[in-house]
Amino acid sequence: MFPVFSYVTFFFLLLSFSCFPARIIPGSLTELTVDRHNDTWRFFERFLDTGKGSHVSGMSELKKYFQRFGYLPVPNTNFTDVFDSRFETAVMMYQAKLSLPVSGKLDSKTINTIVSPRCGVSDTTPLEDVHETRHFAYFYGKPRWARVPPMTLTYSFSPEDMIESVNSSEMKSVFERAFSRWASVIPVNFTETEDFGSADIKIGFYSGDHGDGEPFDGVLGVLAHAFSPQNGRFHFDRAETWTVDFETEKSRVAVDLESVATHEIGHILGLAHSSVKEAVMYPSLSPRTKKVDLKRDDVDGVQALYGRNPNFKFSSLMESDISSNRAVGLQIRPSRWATTLVVVVAFKFFLWTR
Numbered sequence: 001m002f003p004v005f006s007y008v009t010f011f012f013l014l015l016s017f018s019c020f021p022a023r024i025i026p027g028s029l030t031e032l033t034v035d036r037h038n039d040t041w042r043f044f045e046r047f048l049d050t051g052k053g054s055h056v057s058g059m060s061e062l063k064k065y066f067q068r069f070g071y072l073p074v075p076n077t078n079f080t081d082v083f084d085s086r087f088e089t090a091v092m093m094y095q096a097k098l099s100l101p102v103s104g105k106l107d108s109k110t111i112n113t114i115v116s117p118r119c120g121v122s123d124t125t126p127l128e129d130v131h132e133t134r135h136f137a138y139f140y141g142k143p144r145w146a147r148v149p150p151m152t153l154t155y156s157f158s159p160e161d162m163i164e165s166v167n168s169s170e171m172k173s174v175f176e177r178a179f180s181r182w183a184s185v186i187p188v189n190f191t192e193t194e195d196f197g198s199a200d201i202k203i204g205f206y207s208g209d210h211g212d213g214e215p216f217d218g219v220l221g222v223l224a225h226a227f228s229p230q231n232g233r234f235h236f237d238r239a240e241t242w243t244v245d246f247e248t249e250k251s252r253v254a255v256d257l258e259s260v261a262t263h264e265i266g267h268i269l270g271l272a273h274s275s276v277k278e279a280v281m282y283p284s285l286s287p288r289t290k291k292v293d294l295k296r297d298d299v300d301g302v303q304a305l306y307g308r309n310p311n312f313k314f315s316s317l318m319e320s321d322i323s324s325n326r327a328v329g330l331q332i333r334p335s336r337w338a339t340t341l342v343v344v345v346a347f348k349f350f351l352w353t354r
């Protein structure tokens, strides 16, 4: 995609973004289990316990995964199957961003997280100082919707690209609830419109390559993606077993539509991925998991962009969530990695807006 984007250019740009603000979060570490039904990324389990110096056939595919999600630059030539020092740095950046122990090795926690289904939006890693708090992040340039207050954004469902497994009234209810969670904390209203063409936010379900340069990959793997402000494209992978009720949907690969919708609205509003595992804006979500309540981290992030809804009270958030926002130090030195990611995200953003 970027034939002229050499590593020299990359590191030159890296230096020019050396002052990106950053924090590190605490976050209790929760064990994620490998979902045996995740066909899309199950291949990566073969790299368990590899580290710098390892040479395993197919590792170039894992490097593509890391490049896709913002941890490696676009290469000049093809990736090799060697676990080199650049890849070790990428693994450490990933571990720091996903709140995993930063070992630089593909240990079981790291592999389990890599193969977990997740959002297709690239990660940003604003980690600079080990003593700062890890938390929410923004897209490069901190884009937001610019409207005269009171701000109202319209959303609409695609007339063609919807799914049959969730009926129309359930679909409307899911999105009403998902939008209302964000609307309850910021002074922004969301209203549905029938006019898909003119809506600010355009919702649809798509398969494989659907024309925006971010093809979907079938069951699990990438679940959905949405674009930063003021784009409004809001896409779900049609191949998933989308559900609104785990009582009636027994599939082991079922994915909660409302949880993913709530997460993607965060992107629509301008939030990138958070390092806080409990936050709605954390990039991965296991199948058969519901995660719809905004956490303090999500609220702080979006209110810094749009201000506070006068009716919102922090006391409505759970005490355990508030206490999870305390800072802790990690034994890592991520200052250069942070700037690396900023550059990657800058190019990603450029791609989106082309």
Ligand SMILES: [Zn+2]
Binding pocket: 119, 120, 121, 263, 264, 267, 273, 283
């Ligand atoms: Zn996401």
Ligand SMILES: [Zn+2]
Binding pocket: 206, 210, 212, 214, 225, 235
């Ligand atoms: Zn798309």
